[in-house]
Amino acid sequence: MQNHPHYTSFVAVGDSFTEGMSDLLPDGSHRGWADLLASRLAALTPGFRYANLAVRGKLIGQIAADQAPPAAAMRADLVTLVGGLNDTLRPGCDMGRVRARLEEAVEILAPSCRRLVLMHSPGRTGPVMERFRPRMEELFAHIDVLAARHGALVIDLYGSGALGDPRLWDADRLHLAPEGHRRVAEAVWQGLGFPAEADWRAPLPPSLPPGWTARRADDLRFARRHLGPWIGRRLTGRSSGDGRAAKRAELLPYHPPGP
Structure with missing residues (x-):
């Protein structure tokens, strides 16, 4: 019998990436990589408990203020924190403030758990990615500094060329499609020391690339359905997560939903 790491509880903290956006279940709810990871861990440990405090659209300051303290109070074995990317996508982003609030969240969470996991978030290949790449890489460099200081594990999703493939992203170009979430769950699973079940880095x-007409039609659909509303929220100071509660606000026994 192989010896595996043992985790009895897991709390996920963050934004839409961790909430599971664009990985839809038949009932219309979102699953995502954190739920997939929780399902694997629950299969190993009877009575395994899971909470997911992530809410779409949240900035790192909101995550530090609203999610980190209750997550720390749960005293879970495992905590994942992914945040700050929404900040880097906003005009006039103050990276000094982003770094400070991320550090605040890490300092709250690191002492509360046995294993804190941070990530370099993946980025979809394309011109938007190129525009924001410097900010993202500044954020990731700070994550590495914080991880070294607090003994956290870093999962480098950004460094995987495979996760940049547009086919692993939803039509909104902001959130991973189901296969992308599956690969993230596998990456964290392996990072925690469990044996590989798949090659999450495999291209x-x-x-065949789509033709010019198909690309233009896709760009128009994207602009109408996703980019326009996103810009509208930025201009009016609204967020997709306004008024939305976490999908699993309490650390309770986890029973994965059926297929």
Whole structure:
């Protein structure tokens, strides 16, 4: 019998990436990589408990103020913190403030758990990614500094070329599609020391690129359905997560939903 790490509880903290956006279940709820990871861990440990405090659209200051303290109070074995990327996508982003609030969240969470996991978030290949790449890499460099200081584990999703493949992203170009979430769950699983069940870094099979007409039609659909509303929220100071509660606000026994 192999010896595996033992985790009896897991709390996930963050934004839409951790909430599981664009990985829809039949009932219309979102699953995502954190739920997938919780399902694997629950299969190993009877009575395993899981909470997911992540809410779409949240900035790192909101995560530090509203999610980190209750997550720390749960005293879970495992905590994941992914945040700050929403800040880097906003005009006039103050990276000094982002770094400070991320550090605040880490300092709250690190002493409360046995294993804190941080991540370099993946980025979809394309011109938008190139525009924000310097801010993202500044954020990731600070994550590495904090991880070294507090003994946290860093999962480098950004460094995987495979996760940049547009086919692993939803039509909104902001959130991973189900296969992308599956790969993130596998990456964290392996990072925690469990044996690999798949190669999450494997590139997708080659495919013929869409023609010019198909690309333009896709760009128009994206602008109408996703980019326009996103810009509207930025201009009015609104967020997709306003008034939305966490999907699993309490650390309770986890029973994964059916397929």
